[in-house]
Amino acid sequence: MSLLEVEGLVKRYPVRQGFLGRAKEYFTAVDDVAFTAERGETLAIVGESGAGKSTTGRLILRLIEPDAGTVRFDGVDVRALDQPALRKLRLRMQMIFQDPYSSLDPHLPVGDSVSEPLHVHFGMSRGDRLRRTAELLDIVGISHDVLERYPAELSGGQLQRAAIARALTMKPDLIVADEPVAALDVSVRAQVLNLMLDLQQEFGLTYLFITHDLSLVEVIADRAIVMSTGRIVEQGTVKEIFESPREEYTRSLLAAIPRPVPLSLRTAPGPVPGVATDPTGELHLDSVHVDAVKD
């Protein structure tokens, strides 16, 4: 049995109010999304801003409520749970966010932020908590003096390691990592990705790795889902996606990866054939499909 099974997942947001405040038109952020994630693998969700990747991640944890579809985590129907049961299940599904400067409380020493879940969920004493936190900081590779320091005093890489340590406090099975290295320097990005690979080996973690950057996917993921305007346009193993992408959209994402080869040294410069060359080619809300729902 897969650790995570998602079927027919839908999230709509009302964009226009009709008579008596009833929504007349909906923007479909996530449209009939289905996939599975196996225990111990990394599944990447790839797409541009607005593709519905982050929404999908949040729907799985029910941080936002889906409008339709099922999410089964380790056999449990997540949508059927009441709040206390959901809170308990969420211990096993943790999330890491893009911006560590805003995901850790600026007014709390980092040690307290990392250990807070141990207090909230297990009622551990402060001493026990700090001991356990120190162990976790060892695991993620930051020094103990960080415990007493505030987020503003740490670098982005240190903070993201602390955020990972916090996610690990609950010994989760699944970590949904939403652009966890997008805000980091290239050199630090490599450190954090390597750390995530190590932790996966050590603890058998399953990752849902959300990113707009396909170059990271090859490093971290086993399989990938490519999303565009709320829908899955392609999914497959990383090898398939990179070597024989079926969709033009996937090819355009691949073509956008900056190649670390100076232009003058490139043997085959220029765009990949078959990729749209609209001068701006950006996604606009008004060009995204809006489903009209009849009253």
Next chain:
Amino acid sequence: MSLLSVRDLSVSFRGPGGWVPVTDRVSFDVEAGTTVGLVGESGSGKTVTALSAMGLTRAQGARVTGQVLFDGEDLSTLSQRELSTRRGATISMIFQQAIRTLDPAFTVGEQIAESVRRHEKVPRKEAWRRAVAMLDRVHIPRAAERAKEYPHTFSGGMSQRAMIAMALACSPKLVFADEPTTALDVTVQARILDLLREIQRDTGIAVVFISHDLGVIAELAQQVVVMYAGQVVERASVEELFLHPRHPYTAGLLNAIPAVGRGRRLVSIPGNVPAPGSMPTGCRFHPRCPHEVPGRCDVGPLDLEDDVRCLRSGELTLLGIPTPTGVPS
């Protein structure tokens, strides 16, 4: 003569315990019409160097020494008043977060028109016409209508285009582009880089492109200046730098780039950039360097020699990208 020649630019900021040096005798040249990549991790002094070259840190009370020769004129001797007539008109800047740089209270067109009128005595109507033309120039669709809109209606990529339009409205000869694509999606980044290349081809503007990502630098630059902990550690042509890096830090940055075909496990640079005021002695990179020799790398002042700041560069063979024949297409 170079268009821009930065000579021994050192910048210090006032800290609780006195002046804290942030950059140390930074020197580099930019030829007209070319792109120089200024690369390094956060905290290496790239942005401070750019801001100081434009006289913007002096205005904030920083102590700046050295020279900034632009078109034969030493900008570092000019008053703030004189400088403000140069900024925007002959030398300009694009920032990382365009959406925060644009004023939310004015339409995009008004902001561009204002920057035109600041430098050129033209009627309002003419300035507006120029603003629309610039938005069109950076490929914003329906430019005349979009000019009347406020920044919040612009996506990340669109506001960066608007920023570029504003920076280029008075046809400057040089623009500092400070991580202009870092906050953007990879696909949007690729289009902004295309736009910068196109504008450079058409106008011959010189660009100093600041980035932590050598992958992006490879897309644009002809010359590269690598900075670490406030100092220049290597200067080279982009080809030389990528094929034969001479400083271990440069090699580290190259190896950290996730690139198609490299597969799993990146080579990271361990540790962090040291904070200003607590720089290691000797080579500032030695605590993080895989080639460090105790007693040699951690002592004495270390100068830039033959464009590289490493005692061991002559004896090391550092790995760059594969030579052109081996470059995957």
